[in-house]
Amino acid sequence: MELDPLLLSRIQFAFVVSFHAIFPVFTIGLAAYIAVLEGLLLKTGNPVWKQLSMFWTKVFAVVFALGVVSGLVMAFQFGTNWSNFSYATANFMGPVLSYEVVTAFFMEATFLGVLLFGRDKVPPAAHFFSAIMVSLGTFISSFWILSANSWMQTPGGFEMRDGIVHLTSWSEAIFNSSFPYRFAHMALAAFLTGGFVVAGVSAWHLVRNHAVEANKRALSMSMWLLLIIAPLQLVVGDFHGLNTLEEQPVKVAAMEGNWERGSNVPLLLFALPDQEAETNRAAIGLPGMASLILTHDINGVVPGITDVPKEERPPVALVFWSFRIMVGIGILMIVAAFAGLVLRMMGRLYDHRGFLQALRLMVPLPFIAVTAGWFTTELGRAPWLIYGVMTQAEGLTPSLTGGMALFSLIGFMLVYAVVFVVGIYYLTRLTAAGLTDIEAPPEHPERQRPKRPLSAADTPFDGDDLDFTPLRG
Amino acid sequence: MELIDLTLVWAVIIAVGIMMYVLMDGFDLGVGILFPFAPGEDSRDKMMNSVAPVWDGNETWLILGGAGLLGAFPLVYSVFLPALYIGVFLMLAGLIFRGIAFEFRFKSSRRKQWWNAAFAIGSTVAAFAQGAVVGTYIQGFAVENMTYVGGPLDWLTPFTVLTGLGLVVGYALLGSTWTIMKTEGALQDWAYRLTPKLLLALMAVFAIVSVWTPLTDTYVRSRWFDSVSLIWLLPIATLFLAWRLWVAVQRRREYMPFLATMGIFGFTYLGLLASKWPYIVPPDHTLWDAASAPASQLFLLIGVLFLIPVVLAYTAWNYWVFRGKVSEEGGYH
Numbered sequence: 001m002e003l004d005p006l007l008l009s010r011i012q013f014a015f016v017v018s019f020h021a022i023f024p025v026f027t028i029g030l031a032a033y034i035a036v037l038e039g040l041l042l043k044t045g046n047p048v049w050k051q052l053s054m055f056w057t058k059v060f061a062v063v064f065a066l067g068v069v070s071g072l073v074m075a076f077q078f079g080t081n082w083s084n085f086s087y088a089t090a091n092f093m094g095p096v097l098s099y100e101v102v103t104a105f106f107m108e109a110t111f112l113g114v115l116l117f118g119r120d121k122v123p124p125a126a127h128f129f130s131a132i133m134v135s136l137g138t139f140i141s142s143f144w145i146l147s148a149n150s151w152m153q154t155p156g157g158f159e160m161r162d163g164i165v166h167l168t169s170w171s172e173a174i175f176n177s178s179f180p181y182r183f184a185h186m187a188l189a190a191f192l193t194g195g196f197v198v199a200g201v202s203a204w205h206l207v208r209n210h211a212v213e214a215n216k217r218a219l220s221m222s223m224w225l226l227l228i229i230a231p232l233q234l235v236v237g238d239f240h241g242l243n244t245l246e247e248q249p250v251k252v253a254a255m256e257g258n259w260e261r262g263s264n265v266p267l268l269l270f271a272l273p274d275q276e277a278e279t280n281r282a283a284i285g286l287p288g289m290a291s292l293i294l295t296h297d298i299n300g301v302v303p304g305i306t307d308v309p310k311e312e313r314p315p316v317a318l319v320f321w322s323f324r325i326m327v328g329i330g331i332l333m334i335v336a337a338f339a340g341l342v343l344r345m346m347g348r349l350y351d352h353r354g355f356l357q358a359l360r361l362m363v364p365l366p367f368i369a370v371t372a373g374w375f376t377t378e379l380g381r382a383p384w385l386i387y388g389v390m391t392q393a394e395g396l397t398p399s400l401t402g403g404m405a406l407f408s409l410i411g412f413m414l415v416y417a418v419v420f421v422v423g424i425y426y427l428t429r430l431t432a433a434g435l436t437d438i439e440a441p442p443e444h445p446e447r448q449r450p451k452r453p454l455s456a457a458d459t460p461f462d463g464d465d466l467d468f469t470p471l472r473g
Numbered sequence: 474m475e476l477i478d479l480t481l482v483w484a485v486i487i488a489v490g491i492m493m494y495v496l497m498d499g500f501d502l503g504v505g506i507l508f509p510f511a512p513g514e515d516s517r518d519k520m521m522n523s524v525a526p527v528w529d530g531n532e533t534w535l536i537l538g539g540a541g542l543l544g545a546f547p548l549v550y551s552v553f554l555p556a557l558y559i560g561v562f563l564m565l566a567g568l569i570f571r572g573i574a575f576e577f578r579f580k581s582s583r584r585k586q587w588w589n590a591a592f593a594i595g596s597t598v599a600a601f602a603q604g605a606v607v608g609t610y611i612q613g614f615a616v617e618n619m620t621y622v623g624g625p626l627d628w629l630t631p632f633t634v635l636t637g638l639g640l641v642v643g644y645a646l647l648g649s650t651w652t653i654m655k656t657e658g659a660l661q662d663w664a665y666r667l668t669p670k671l672l673l674a675l676m677a678v679f680a681i682v683s684v685w686t687p688l689t690d691t692y693v694r695s696r697w698f699d700s701v702s703l704i705w706l707l708p709i710a711t712l713f714l715a716w717r718l719w720v721a722v723q724r725r726r727e728y729m730p731f732l733a734t735m736g737i738f739g740f741t742y743l744g745l746l747a748s749k750w751p752y753i754v755p756p757d758h759t760l761w762d763a764a765s766a767p768a769s770q771l772f773l774l775i776g777v778l779f780l781i782p783v784v785l786a787y788t789a790w791n792y793w794v795f796r797g798k799v800s801e802e803g804g805y806h
Binding site for chain 1: 545548573
């Protein structure tokens with residue numbers, strides 16, 4: 001079989017970026033949560049907030065470090081596998097991606113150290129300020145990354161001269177058409193991720209009767225947050241979809257599994273899209289609902305996949321199902337948030353074991369939803385790398401062979417498998433250890449080192465001193 | 474804007490950034506390279522402790538260099554990375570493994586030897602790959618229409634293997650002189666014994682490269698031999714520092730060996746730049762061929778000029794906080 005460097009490079013990029021993205025999406029949400037906790041601590045002086053903040057700061061430190069390690073590859077992958085794209089777009093992508101690096105390092109060099117290690121060395125207000133700046137830093141980092149990605153979806157503010165992108169307007173390029181929607185959608189996704197992780201971990205500790213007072217507060221806070229954010233995400237997602245309908249109609253057609261342009265299009269709940277036959281098999285749908293959602297008119301016209309020739313179509317089944325997974329999880333999140341409200345009104349929020357266990361099991365869902373969302377938007381752009389400007393095949397490194405691409409793909413999978421297993425294993429131990437008594441000295445002083453993100457976490461890597469039984473039970 | 478040649482400004486920034494990276498990540502990679510040979514687990518603890526507070530700040534410069542090249546010299550980015558595809562992969566894999574080892578070795582008791590291996594192998598592979606990059610740069614790239622057109626293993630030749638091994642030895646020398654500076658007792662004695670051997674090995678590589686390159690590269694030959702110029706001071710300074718290093722080790726000086734090694738790296742690096750100037754993608758493309766649009770260079774320059782003082786201040790402060798010997802009881806304070 002002939003190895004296709006384009007397909008392998010796409011798989012490699014999807015693998016690396018998916019693996020990397022789950023860390024920052026979590027740190028963005030968590031940093032904001034820590035800033036809120038620090039604010040509450042400063043305002044009330046209640047040690048419960050300190051206990052919570054110290055615990056989640058440790059988790060933050062580990063996730064941040066894993067994000068940095070996995071992100072190292074991203075800085076080079078554009079050049080190794082997509083050199084034509086890099087060369088053609090460097091006038092825009094270079095500065096924008098560099099600014100992301102600059103932001104991240106500026107933050108690490110200054111406020112992160114104070115947040116992680118300065119609690120007893122700086123005044124409380126300065127510590128709170130550092131927490132806010134770290135949170136702000138994570139948002140500014142994602143601002144640049146999402147601007148770069150959005151520009152590839154809805155390019156603007158440039159002209160092509162001799163095959164090279166030259167900027168005509170920095171503001172039009174940075175704040176391109178889809179950027180505000182994508183940024184809002186992603187920011188809310190980060191809050192949802194942070195919220196569900198905090199809710200799930202708190203619920204788990206409540207089931208086990210660990211640090212009940214603090215975990216009750218954490219659960220209560222996160223459930224209020226989710227009650228607002230989960231439905232709001234539906235609305236923002238809808239606006240994002242309307243922008244996509246205008247800018248990238250074929251992507252929306254693929255998301256809806258709609259082959260023929262037409263009005264009164266059904267909302268498909270299930271279907272098996274067939275790319276070759278240009279139709280769906282086993283389709284079950286609600287009549288007219290897709291038209292209603294997309295155009296706010298039951299007879300509205302929805303674009304079809306067959307609007308463009310075969311070679312300009314995205315892989316419909318993947319886009320269709322990624323989108324459904326994302327939306328399905330989103331709806332499940334709204335249900336969970338409202339179930340929490342009902343239980344709260346019944347006074348059962350903290351002791352309904354079934355609900356608490358359900359929250360624990362939901363911890364992976366926001367990560368799956370975020371990944372599915374990115375698959376929807378990235379695969380939906382195919383075969384374009386820069387929508388309407390450059391295809392993926394044109395952006396590929398010309399000298400890349402299938403064998404090389406396969407070598408690095410397998411290699412990165414092995415490397416990341418190790419990182420992932422080690423990271424998740426350690427995070428599980430860390431969260432299992434739970435909230436320690438804040439007055440007690442660190443349990444393992446010999447394992448502490450100064451000023452490294454991970455040294456903020458003092459749980460040992462191995463040893464049998466942790467109670468893991470609830471994990472299995 | 475025409476008053477200042479932004480491309481030249483960026484060339485200086487990138488050149489300084491690479492030098493910072495080589496010197497600083499060099500000694501902590503070197504510590505990793507020497508790790509398996511250290512006299513005992515206790516010594517390994519101390520060696521790792523001596524670089525633990527600073528290593529990730531050191532690697533900052535690498536990522537900044539990668540992103541900066543895309544922004545300022547896209548041709549370098551889009552030729553070097555495809556040409557060195559497999560080497561870049563090995564370097565990244567090596568750096569990731571040693572990064573993870575840094576973090577988890579201290580938290581581990583039963584699985585320490587695994588992290589030791591990850592740290593040593595990762596460091597050595599990353600150092601070799603970086604040395605091969607230098608060799609490939611000297612060798613030049615097959616470029617047509619601003620695109621790399623060579624094969625996947627053009628970077629792996631006897632010459633680049635030599636430069637790869639040379640950088641492994643060079644980083645090991647930085648690591649051993651760093652160990653002299655930062656430790657005492659048996660570990661320091663070991664480093665004192667090791668340093669002259671590493672120095673001799675490094676000088677042997679220098680000698681071979683210095684003969685090999687002018688023989689095979691006419692541009693480099695004419696740069697050095699057409700007329701006697703000031704650049705001959707660079708190898709003379711390198712030899713002088715090598716001699717100072719040798720003497721300093723005999724006299725058991727503590728700081729001089731490391732400073733002299735940094736000087737050897739610095740003058741060698743300048744010699745390399747002088748050989749190839751102004752070609753950044755040899756043999757045909759100069760700095761100005763490789764540059765991005767002035768507007769893009771300017772846009773990025775604003776942020777970087779703001780950042781560099783902060784990173785330098787942070788770096789200096791970090792080294793100041795962790796100055797002196799690594800404490801005897803193996804603490805990390």
